[in-house]
Amino acid sequence: MSGPFAMAAVSAVMRRLLSTGLGGLAPFGNVAVTALPPDRIVTTPNEPSQLNLFMYQALPNMGWRNIGMPSHATGGERLTNPPMGLDLHYLLTAYGAEDFFAEALLGYGMQVLHQTPVLVRDYIRDTWNHPGLTVA
Numbered sequence: 001m002s003g004p005f006a007m008a009a010v011s012a013v014m015r016r017l018l019s020t021g022l023g024g025l026a027p028f029g030n031v032a033v034t035a036l037p038p039d040r041i042v043t044t045p046n047e048p049s050q051l052n053l054f055m056y057q058a059l060p061n062m063g064w065r066n067i068g069m070p071s072h073a074t075g076g077e078r079l080t081n082p083p084m085g086l087d088l089h090y091l092l093t094a095y096g097a098e099d100f101f102a103e104a105l106l107g108y109g110m111q112v113l114h115q116t117p118v119l120v121r122d123y124i125r126d127t128w129n130h131p132g133l134t135v136a
Contacts, residue, residue, distance in 0.1 A: 007058060010088055011035050013119060013127045015053055021112030022051065028101060043095055049102075050095045051109050061085035 012035075019033040032050040034041070041052055064085025071079045092109055096102035 052093045054091045057089040059087045
C-alpha cells in the first residue's frame, strides 16, 4: 500500500472502469455505478438501474507479508517500513428497474472486469482528473 488513500483510489479506479465500460447500454437507460455499503443503496420502483461496487474486506497479501524488514538508524529510530501488500475483496451487486435487468447488468459488469485484467498507470492517474469522479 502506497499511502492512506490507496484503497479508496483502487475503488475509484474500478468504479470509473465500470462506468465507462457500461456507457451506451441503451436498453438499460442511464446506469448509475456507485461504491456504497449495500445498506445505503436506495431501491424504490422509480430508481434507475444501478451497479454497486463495495469493498467488504482487506487482507494482508501472503506473498508480500514477509518481504523486507524495517531498517533502523544506529540511534534506534525507524528509517524505512516494509511494503504492505493487501488483497482487496469486492462485492459487485446490480439493481434493475425492470425484470432481468439486474442479472444482465451484473453480467456486463463482470465482463468489463474480466476483459480488463490490467490497468495502465495513465488510466489510474487520469482517474483523479476525470470529470465524473465524485468523492462523497
